[in-house]
Amino acid sequence: MSDESALLREPWIDFGRQREAGKFGIWVFLASETLFFGALLLTYTACRIEHPDAFAAAGRETNVWYGTINTAVLLTSSLTMAVAAQAAEEAARLRRLVLACLIITAMLGLAFIVIKGFEYKEDIDKHLVPGAGFALPQPGAQLFYGFYWLVTGVHAIHLSIGIGLVSRLIWVLYRRELPAKDNPEIEVTALYWHLVDIVWIFLYPLIYLPGRAS
Amino acid sequence: MTDALLAGELPLPQRPDYLRHGSTIRSWLATTDHKRIAILYAVTITIFFFMGGAAITAVRLELFQPNGWLLTSDTYNKLFSFHGIIMVWFFLVPSIPNTFGNFLLPLMIGAPDVAFPRLNLFSWYLTIAAGAFTVYALVAGGVDTGWTFYTPYSSMFSNTHVFAAAAGVFVVGFASIATGVNFIATTHMLRAPGMTWFRLPLFVWAIYATSLIMVLATPVLAISLLLVIAERVFGLPIFDPARGGDPILFQHLFWFYSHPAVYIMVLPAMGVVSEIIPCFARRRIFGYDFMVYAMLAIAGIGFFVWGHHMFVSGQSPLASLVFSFLSFIIAVPSAIKVFNWTASLYRGQISFDSPMLYALGFVGLFTTGGLSGLFLASIPVDIHVTDTYFVVAHFHYIMVGGSVSAFFAGLHFWWPKVTGRLYPESWAKFAAILMYAGFNMTFLPQFFAGYLGMPRRYHTYPAEFQIYNVMSSAGAAVLALAYLLPLGYLTWSLFYGGKAARNPWGATGLEWTTSSPPPPKNFDRQPRVDRAPYDYHAEGMSAGTDPPEMQNARETR
Ligand code: HEM
Ligand SMILES: [Cu+2]
Numbered sequence: 001m002s003d004e005s006a007l008l009r010e011p012w013i014d015f016g017r018q019r020e021a022g023k024f025g026i027w028v029f030l031a032s033e034t035l036f037f038g039a040l041l042l043t044y045t046a047c048r049i050e051h052p053d054a055f056a057a058a059g060r061e062t063n064v065w066y067g068t069i070n071t072a073v074l075l076t077s078s079l080t081m082a083v084a085a086q087a088a089e090e091a092a093r094l095r096r097l098v099l100a101c102l103i104i105t106a107m108l109g110l111a112f113i114v115i116k117g118f119e120y121k122e123d124i125d126k127h128l129v130p131g132a133g134f135a136l137p138q139p140g141a142q143l144f145y146g147f148y149w150l151v152t153g154v155h156a157i158h159l160s161i162g163i164g165l166v167s168r169l170i171w172v173l174y175r176r177e178l179p180a181k182d183n184p185e186i187e188v189t190a191l192y193w194h195l196v197d198i199v200w201i202f203l204y205p206l207i208y209l210p211g212r213a214s
Numbered sequence: 215m216t217d218a219l220l221a222g223e224l225p226l227p228q229r230p231d232y233l234r235h236g237s238t239i240r241s242w243l244a245t246t247d248h249k250r251i252a253i254l255y256a257v258t259i260t261i262f263f264f265m266g267g268a269a270i271t272a273v274r275l276e277l278f279q280p281n282g283w284l285l286t287s288d289t290y291n292k293l294f295s296f297h298g299i300i301m302v303w304f305f306l307v308p309s310i311p312n313t314f315g316n317f318l319l320p321l322m323i324g325a326p327d328v329a330f331p332r333l334n335l336f337s338w339y340l341t342i343a344a345g346a347f348t349v350y351a352l353v354a355g356g357v358d359t360g361w362t363f364y365t366p367y368s369s370m371f372s373n374t375h376v377f378a379a380a381a382g383v384f385v386v387g388f389a390s391i392a393t394g395v396n397f398i399a400t401t402h403m404l405r406a407p408g409m410t411w412f413r414l415p416l417f418v419w420a421i422y423a424t425s426l427i428m429v430l431a432t433p434v435l436a437i438s439l440l441l442v443i444a445e446r447v448f449g450l451p452i453f454d455p456a457r458g459g460d461p462i463l464f465q466h467l468f469w470f471y472s473h474p475a476v477y478i479m480v481l482p483a484m485g486v487v488s489e490i491i492p493c494f495a496r497r498r499i500f501g502y503d504f505m506v507y508a509m510l511a512i513a514g515i516g517f518f519v520w521g522h523h524m525f526v527s528g529q530s531p532l533a534s535l536v537f538s539f540l541s542f543i544i545a546v547p548s549a550i551k552v553f554n555w556t557a558s559l560y561r562g563q564i565s566f567d568s569p570m571l572y573a574l575g576f577v578g579l580f581t582t583g584g585l586s587g588l589f590l591a592s593i594p595v596d597i598h599v600t601d602t603y604f605v606v607a608h609f610h611y612i613m614v615g616g617s618v619s620a621f622f623a624g625l626h627f628w629w630p631k632v633t634g635r636l637y638p639e640s641w642a643k644f645a646a647i648l649m650y651a652g653f654n655m656t657f658l659p660q661f662f663a664g665y666l667g668m669p670r671r672y673h674t675y676p677a678e679f680q681i682y683n684v685m686s687s688a689g690a691a692v693l694a695l696a697y698l699l700p701l702g703y704l705t706w707s708l709f710y711g712g713k714a715a716r717n718p719w720g721a722t723g724l725e726w727t728t729s730s731p732p733p734p735k736n737f738d739r740q741p742r743v744d745r746a747p748y749d750y751h752a753e754g755m756s757a758g759t760d761p762p763e764m765q766n767a768r769e770t771r
Binding site for chain 2: 010011017020021024025028029031032033035036039040043046047050051054130131138139140141142143145146147149150154
């Protein structure tokens with residue numbers, strides 16, 4: 001019970017209710033985020049239907065290895081995040097497990113960004129940035145890479161925010177400012193992390209696989 | 215478990231009230247009290263309103279003469295763009311939701327605050343930051359794209375501060391999403407015992423429906439602006455046809471947000487009016503359930519009509535037909551609302567106090583605007599009047615005649631609750647009538663000018679249109695005066711107005727059961743609700759016996 005009183009916030013009187021509200025709130029926010037990425041992907045789809053060949057050619061220029069490794073990295077981070085959230089719900093003595101999982105999650109997130117950085121470097125070297133001196137001839141290919149930079153950039157920003165949130169959690173839990181047990185912030189952060197992960201699951205085939213099938 | 219909340223009672227009387235509870239600047243700027251945040255928003259949007267108003271004053275002066283006597287065409291373009299951008303995103307979208315919504319939503323459902331008070335404050339800071347970007351865009355040299363930022367002009371050709379302005383709108387969008395999330399969670403999670411969904415005041419329903427639109431439509435606006443920014447700043451070719459892009463794509467994305475956004479502006483207005491009409495007609499609102507369903511229907515169908523902004527853009531004729539049809543459909547729930555307000559007035563004991571005058575003004579102007587919207591939804595008529603002053607008149611009737619009148623209606627209705635003061639009623643009535651007259655003087659001539667072919671956004675025009683423009687500009691002067699008057703007498707009332715009682719209008723609704731102004735945590739004890747809203751025939755609420763002025767006098771502490 002003392003844990004709960006440390007976690008109780010205005011204007012709530014009842015901790016269970018507060019938790020529910022936090023979860024509910026983040027779900028509403030995630031619905032909003034879904035439309036954010038949804039609009040982006042819909043635009044991508046419309047353009048791809050208009051320029052199927054150019055998109056296929058451009059897709060073949062992406063480096064599928066970076067993409068695949070990053071998919072694995074991100075999925076693993078989702079696992080550790082889920083373990084952290086579950087452990088926090090189970091018992092107070094699992095605090096160290098929660099902390100360890102959160103730290104691994106943040107590291108994996110960071111690794112994703114670093115790998116993405118290498119990939120960006122390669123793309124720049126291969127002149128895959130739209131504008132003068134672009135490597136491919138078809139106009140639609142520039143469009144593909146326009147989306148590529150935009151979508152992966154927006155995803156990376158979301159992921160960075162996620163890393164920030166997880167790091168903050170590690171900090172407050174480590175300093176015992178807030179208990180880990182039943183801490184709703186872990187749950188809410190986890191939901192956000194999974195969203196970023198799911199968005200990538202959509203991006204991966206859209207970016208790396210066009211033109212590679214058959 | 216949840217019953218602990220339901221049964222929980224707050225500590226006994228908290229004095230002083232929320233206004234006097236701390237008076238340092240810090241106590242305001244770091245507050246998490248939804249009522250104080252509402253005041254912060256009110257001050258902010260008032261400033262924006264007058265900035266947008268100043269810009270359009272110059273425009274209207276320019277249009278006095280057919281030949282462009284005052285401004286260069288460049289300045290002219292920047293002024294009307296600034297007017298549109300500020301009025302839509304920094305005044306209309308946040309106006310009623312962020313002021314009255316913030317102030318009243320928790321009070322009306324019997325809650326001590328919104329679900330996420332710190333997020334609430336954060337969203338105000340986002341609004342301020344966004345406003346700073348946009349105002350920077352103005353002082354640094356202006357933007358000439360119009361409030362719609364149409365590509366490829368905005369993304370490739372305009373030589374102005376599009377980035378700063380678009381970034382401002384992008385950020386204020388996030389403020390809007392945060393507010394929406396907060397309000398939805400509050401409505402779901404913090405209702406007092408007995409406050410079932412179908413006992414919610416219609417204003418709460420309106421704010422709830424609005425929040426749904428905010429959460430689901432605004433991200434699409436964010437994307438469309440992001441694409442413009444990406445094309446301008448990083449040269450990504452999204453809208454550039456020469457590199458495979460598609461300029462019409464922007465319009466689809468933009469209007470997918472911006473059509474629902476007109477309901478962000480008008481649904482809250484409908485909510486305000488639905489509170490005021492029953493109170494001053496002393497009758498239960500007619501067809502409560504239908505009012506709720508109509509609002510939800512408007513919020514939902516609003517997502518499927520965006521194409522009526524693009525009849526002339528080259529979209530397929532089939533698409534145009536479908537959008538035209540759907541636009542007629544959405545008129546149905548709007549009409550239901552107007553009929554129900556009218557039916558609520560029928561055989562009511564109507565008293566024409568100032569909030570009621572403003573509210574009736576809303577019904578008249580909204581109806582005119584809505585009917586002209588049906589003209590625009592008919593493809594042949596639309597092709598004739600697209601991009602003329604007919605359109606300008608239409609959306610001003612809805613947004614200014616509708617939303618702004620309702621804003622003033624709400625301001626006068628809840629002013630005693632918010633400030634604890636009464637204002638001079640005769641001045642208020644005078645301003646309400648002046649506003650109605652000035653409004654029609656300004657915008658009615660624009661219907662004619664537009665129908666006869668005067669295009670919008672031009673700063674010169676054939677001399678035959680001068681008569682309409684002179685009428686319109688003269689009306690704008692009257693309207694401006696009508697907007698300034700409340701600033702005067704309401705400010706006066708803060709210092710010299712009589713003290714307001716709990717419930718000066720004899721209204722139903724939880725917000726009237728707490729003191730005026732309310733204490734920091736809203737209620738001295740957790741309220742309980744045991745009846746339907748607008749119960750104007752219940753005991754102690756009988757019609758006619760207590761004219762509101764009498765109650766003012768009697769209940770004054
Ligand atoms: C005294 C009151 C007002 C007058 C005289 C006025 C006048 C005008 C005029 C003449 C235009 C046309 C510019 C053009 O040619 O496109 C315009 C545009 C617009 N006004 Fe107002 N207006 C007033 C108040 C408002 C208010 C209160 C709002 C919103 C709250 C508003 C929102 C808009 C918008 C969104 C546009 C479109 C700008 C554009 O075309 O890009 N106006 N207004
Ligand atoms: Cu529309």
